[in-house]
Amino acid sequence: GDSVTQMEGPVTLSEEAFLTINCTYTATGYPSLFWYVQYPGEGLQLLLKATKADDKGSNKGFEATYRKETTSFHLEKGSVQVSDSAVYFCALIGSNTGKLIFGQGTTLQVKP
Amino acid sequence: DTGVSQDPRHKITKRGQNVTFRCDPISEHNRLYWYRQTLGQGPEFLTYFQNEAQLEKSRLLSDRFSAERPKGSFSTLEIQRTEQGDSAMYLCASSEGTGLEAFFGQGTRLTVV
Numbered sequence: 001g002d003s004v005t006q007m008e009g010p011v012t013l014s015e016e017a018f019l020t021i022n023c024t025y026t027a028t029g030y031p032s033l034f035w036y037v038q039y040p041g042e043g044l045q046l047l048l049k050a051t052k053a054d055d056k057g058s059n060k061g062f063e064a065t066y067r068k069e070t071t072s073f074h075l076e077k078g079s080v081q082v083s084d085s086a087v088y089f090c091a092l093i094g095s096n097t098g099k100l101i102f103g104q105g106t107t108l109q110v111k112p
Numbered sequence: 113d114t115g116v117s118q119d120p121r122h123k124i125t126k127r128g129q130n131v132t133f134r135c136d137p138i139s140e141h142n143r144l145y146w147y148r149q150t151l152g153q154g155p156e157f158l159t160y161f162q163n164e165a166q167l168e169k170s171r172l173l174s175d176r177f178s179a180e181r182p183k184g185s186f187s188t189l190e191i192q193r194t195e196q197g198d199s200a201m202y203l204c205a206s207s208e209g210t211g212l213e214a215f216f217g218q219g220t221r222l223t224v225v
Contacts, residue, residue: 102154
C-alpha cells in the first residue's frame with residue numbers, strides 16, 4: 001500500500017540556519033503531496049502542497065518540490081526562526097485510493 | 113466557514129465503557145477522515161467517508177471501533193469496551209474532494225483509566 005517515510009528527529013538548529021527535512025513516498029499512480037505542521041498546543045494545519053511532478057509548493061519561506069524520479073518531497077527553508085519550532089508531517093493522498101496518509105513526523109527545534 | 117469542529121475536546125472514561133465522539137466538517141466538504149494520534153507519532157488512518165459512504169476502514173481497527181456519517185454531514189466515531197491502549201488524540205479532517213487538502217479539527221483527547 002501507499003506509505004510515507006520521513007527522516008527521524010528531533011532536528012535542532014540555530015536561528016537563521018538552513019533546514020532540510022527529508023520525505024520519500026511509495027505510491028501507485030500520481031499522488032498529491034503535502035506538508036502539514038503542528039505547532040505546540042495547536043492542531044494540524046497545511047503548510048504547502050504539490051499535486052503533480054516537478055510542482056513546487058511554497059509557503060512562509062518553506063519550499064518542497066515533487067520529485068517523481070526519486071519519489072521525494074523534501075522540505076526546505078533557507079533561514080529558520082524560533083517560531084518555526086514545531087512538528088512537521090509529510091503526507092500524500094493516493095490517486096487510486098483518495099486516502100490521506102502521513103509520515104511519522106519530524107520535530108524541529110530552533111534555538112535563538 | 114467555522115472550520116472542522118470536534119466534540120468533546122477531552123474525554124476521560126473508565127476501562128470497559130463506551131465512548132462516542134462527534135465531528136462536524138466544513139460545510140459542503142464531501143470527504144471526511146478519522147485518525148488516531150499518539151505522542152510522538154504521526155496521525156494513524158482509521159477510516160474515511162465520501163459523503164455518507166464509508167470507503168475504507170483500517171485493518172488495524174478492531175471491531176470495537178465503528179464510525180458513521182448519516183446524511184453525509186457530521187460523523188460519529190464510537191469505541192466500545194474501551195481499553196487503556198485506546199488512549200490517544202482522535203482527529204477528524206474534511207476536504208472538498210479527492211486529492212485536495214484536508215482541514216483538521218482540534219481533536220478529542222481520550223484518556224482511559
